Amino acid sequence: MAESQTSLANISGTVVLAGAGKMGGALLSGWLGQGLDPKRVAVVDPHLSDEIRALAARGVRLNAETTTADDVAALVLAVKPQTFGEAGPALRPLIKRSTLVVSIMAGTTIAALDAACGGNIVRAMPNTPAAIGRGITVAVAAKGVNEQQRTTADALLHATGAVEWIDDEALMDAVTAVSGSGPAYVFLLAEELARAGVAAGLPADLAARLARETVAGSGELLHRSDLDVATLRQNVTSPGGTTAAALGVLMDENGLRALMTRAVAAATERSKELAR
Known part of the structure; x- marks a missing residue:
């Protein structure tokens, strides 16, 4: 876990969290608890809870205020899959071809993510014990993801528990069935x-x-x-x-x-x- 903590503290640029529900909120809590500067976090969610709004006092930006694509180190997609059709294109202005995009949306493939918003994509499946830092997340990276981006994604996902990496995206359905459900x-x-x-x-x-x-x-x-x-x-x-x-x-x-x-x-x- 020490490597993940160091990586979080050293992330340059802004981490944008799209979707601050239970799982997104668990990630955000983990990031801040493990040393990510609140001023390097922007949250995009049309229905912000009072708890998330309170983080603005610590420097967390709400709804990507003053955030540009050149500033984004990583975009983490934690919206509900059924709303991604609308949310994905709306997030495009924050994404360049080289941007790391980490998705924790169940059932949403790398191909679907690429078509909707682009970027260098890591698809991940966490589970609900993430809420207490005892989750297990399985991740798979698209071909364009470089080693530094994979390290950043690993650090972001480690904030809620253990992380396992696989090479075959087709295994994600069984992963969902075993650890996700x-x-x-x-x-x-x-x-x-x-x-x-x-x-x-x-x-x-x-x-x-x-x-x-x-x-x-x-x-x-x-x-x-x-x-x-x-x-x-x-x-x-x-x-x-x-x-x-x-x-x-x-x-x-x-x-x-x-x-x-x-x-x-x-x-x-x-x-x-x-x-x-």
Whole structure:
């Protein structure tokens, strides 16, 4: 993370953030927290929240006031994909052929981005734990992106958590299905674990607390441990014990593996459909 912090502090020119909703706001918070000068940030959003407006007092420019294409070091696209058809052309005046453009819009391909606004494009897919700095983002760069621009993009994306780079844009549909949509699968696990606890006789509020803290704590253990996930699972499982009885259901041929494979396949296919 130290390299990313240094890169943010040393960015010359303005970073323009188009779209300051939950994900855009998480990025902005991360940038400022990691040393990016507020005076080097401009936010473009027709519906600015009070929290974003308050940053103007720290020097953040709102709606690209006094910002020109010659001043832009990077443009980060965090608008909703369905509004990009209108927003993309409106942002063109801030983009030169050599401008770094980083998109976190789901389902929007490099080709679509190039047609709408141009620039040297990095397409990225973050996920919602970015809001607490624990996200995972996967990024792919277009051919015109140089090493310095890739380093800048990596620093900007690292502000909300880990970053993985891939070379094949076609993998982004599966990335979306696994990590982009993945938090919802984990939250569903907590929901259903609580419901199962109630069905087993627990009071609803206790079952909800037990499920929530079990999922959260297990995730933190997974984050901190050097052990692979199978070993962590096995460490909880005594032969012939209660965990083994439960896993016998979850791991049968119609269990979690089959369901998760179908779920990720469905999300992958939907991501492909949205990109068409």
